Amino acid sequence: MAQKPLDLYTLELPELEALLQQWGEPRFRAKQLWAWLYDARVDSFAEMANLPKSLRDRLQVEACLGTLALETEQHSQDGTTKRLYRLHDGQLVETVLMPYDDHRRTACISSQAGCAMGCVFCATGQMGFARHLTAGEIFEQAMRFARELARQGDRLSNVVLMGMGEPFHNYDAVLAAVRLMMERLGIGARHITISTVGLVPQIRRFADEGLQVTLAISLHKATDAERERLLPVNKRWNLAELLAACRYYVEKTNRRVTFEWAAIAGENDTLEEAHKLGALLQGLLCHVNIIPLNPTGGYAGMPADARRIEAFVRVLAQYGVSATVRVRRGIDIDAGCGQLKSKVIRSQPITLQE
Numbered sequence: 001m002a003q004k005p006l007d008l009y010t011l012e013l014p015e016l017e018a019l020l021q022q023w024g025e026p027r028f029r030a031k032q033l034w035a036w037l038y039d040a041r042v043d044s045f046a047e048m049a050n051l052p053k054s055l056r057d058r059l060q061v062e063a064c065l066g067t068l069a070l071e072t073e074q075h076s077q078d079g080t081t082k083r084l085y086r087l088h089d090g091q092l093v094e095t096v097l098m099p100y101d102d103h104r105r106t107a108c109i110s111s112q113a114g115c116a117m118g119c120v121f122c123a124t125g126q127m128g129f130a131r132h133l134t135a136g137e138i139f140e141q142a143m144r145f146a147r148e149l150a151r152q153g154d155r156l157s158n159v160v161l162m163g164m165g166e167p168f169h170n171y172d173a174v175l176a177a178v179r180l181m182m183e184r185l186g187i188g189a190r191h192i193t194i195s196t197v198g199l200v201p202q203i204r205r206f207a208d209e210g211l212q213v214t215l216a217i218s219l220h221k222a223t224d225a226e227r228e229r230l231l232p233v234n235k236r237w238n239l240a241e242l243l244a245a246c247r248y249y250v251e252k253t254n255r256r257v258t259f260e261w262a263a264i265a266g267e268n269d270t271l272e273e274a275h276k277l278g279a280l281l282q283g284l285l286c287h288v289n290i291i292p293l294n295p296t297g298g299y300a301g302m303p304a305d306a307r308r309i310e311a312f313v314r315v316l317a318q319y320g321v322s323a324t325v326r327v328r329r330g331i332d333i334d335a336g337c338g339q340l341k342s343k344v345i346r347s348q349p350i351t352l353q354e
Contacts, residue, residue: 005064007038009143010136025055030270034262037065038184041147066140087113087137093164096142103150106158109141110166111174117197118232119218121262121293121301132170138177139184144268146185156185160193162216168202175206178213189213195260200237203245207252215249216258216289217242221268222276239280246284258284262295263304263312274312278319288316288323 008016017030029051036048045051045059071092073108075081095104098106099300100133115122116129138161146156159181161167166172174194181187189212197218205213212242221227227234234242246257263269277288290313292303304312306325313323 001348002175003062004298007065007067008033008059008063009066010143020055023058025056029055033059041150041347043147043151048247066136067138067290074162085141087133089131091184093133093141094135095145095163097145098197104157105145105154107142107145107156108160108163108260109138110163110165110176111138111161111167111170115165117166120199120230121264132173133165133172135176138173139180142177142181142185142187155188158191158193159187160195160216162193164194166197166199168196168199170207171202171205178211191320193258197231197233198237198242199233200241200245203242204248207245207249209328212253214258216260217246217275218262218265219259219288220262222273226268243280243284246286250285256287259286259288261288262293263290263309264301265308266303267301269304269308269312271311274315275345278316278321281316281321282319286321288321290323291326293344303335 006019011019013030013034015028020033021027026069030335032050033048036042036051042048043065045056045063045065048056048059049318051059058303060067067088069087071080071084071086073083079099083094083095086095093110093113095110096108098108101104110133112132113130114127139329142156149156150160161174161178168218178192178194186231193214193216194206195216195218203215203217218231219227220230222239224234224238227239233300237245249255249257261268261277283287290309292306293301307326313325316323
């Protein structure tokens with residue numbers, strides 16, 4: 001059986017040096033190769049002009065630049081790009097690139113094939129869970145966009161882990177991938193956001209990491225009884241536990257928490273709901289990011305009206321809670337928040353760990 005090519009993106013520089021030394025190459029070749037990977041960001045060995053042809057030929061046979069196979073690509077009217085990648089075992093994940101008028105280029109990437117959290121209004125949550133992605137598979141989604149933008153004279157400026165999956169359910173791989181993005185793509189910690197539905201032990205662990213990465217929490221309801229209907233994870237860690245973890249995060253990092261609020265018509269866009277949310281968050285260093293619900297086939301809810309959202313924001317301000325309304329992007333190609341979906345090869349369910 002042919003040996004599987006070695007993904008060079010999974011190697012640290014000392015490991016690359018050791019590999020090339022085994023191949024009889026001088027040590028400086030590893031730094032040359034490293035520069036092609038992360039400075040020039042080429043997508044083929046043939047472009048590595050200062051490497052000898054014999055080495056390029058061997059790399060072509062025994063190594064590869066990532067393992068994701070592009071299945072389909074869609075383009076939205078607003079410039080958003082959505083890609084479907086096939087993983088080595090046949091699993092499928094989606095990833096999105098969003099361009100903004102202020103020259104930001106934001107990649108929304110996935111951390112799992114499917115998701116175990118079961119949030120009722122999320123297309124990924126409706127799929128079920130298949131498996132965690134590796135740190136390399138997570139990093140490569142961002143790397144592919146960074147590589148292609150570099151060829152256009154542009155750069156990847158932001159990354160949000162808001163694609164398929166619950167990032168903190170795959171904590172170690174996600175944090176490893178985030179560090180790779182910072183070190184190898186030059187993306188500052190404050191330009192990376194990790195979103196979670198509220199895995200309390202991992203929020204506390206994340207607070208202790210000492211990173212300036214932004215923490216976003218999917219909230220959507222301000223009472224336990226109502227939140228449990230939308231986000232089953234609330235049965236495991238209720239709002240009191242979640243808010244205590246958020247306060248711990250603020251104390252440890254001096255950074256504000258972002259709360260995501262999918263505005264659903266008649267469900268959580270009322271003035272009464274705004275007062276509940278304001279009272280819940282009053283005094284906490286935080287910001288509420290409101291986005292009208294994006295449609296999914298498995299949930300009947302509709303997006304809230306813009307005027308109701310404006311009134312909602314005004315009520316929050318009475319409690320000293322800042323809020324903004326996020327622009328919906330890629331809706332025509334199902335690339336918005338909560339819309340990412342693909343078929344998954346089912347695996348055994350995983351129990352959440354403390």
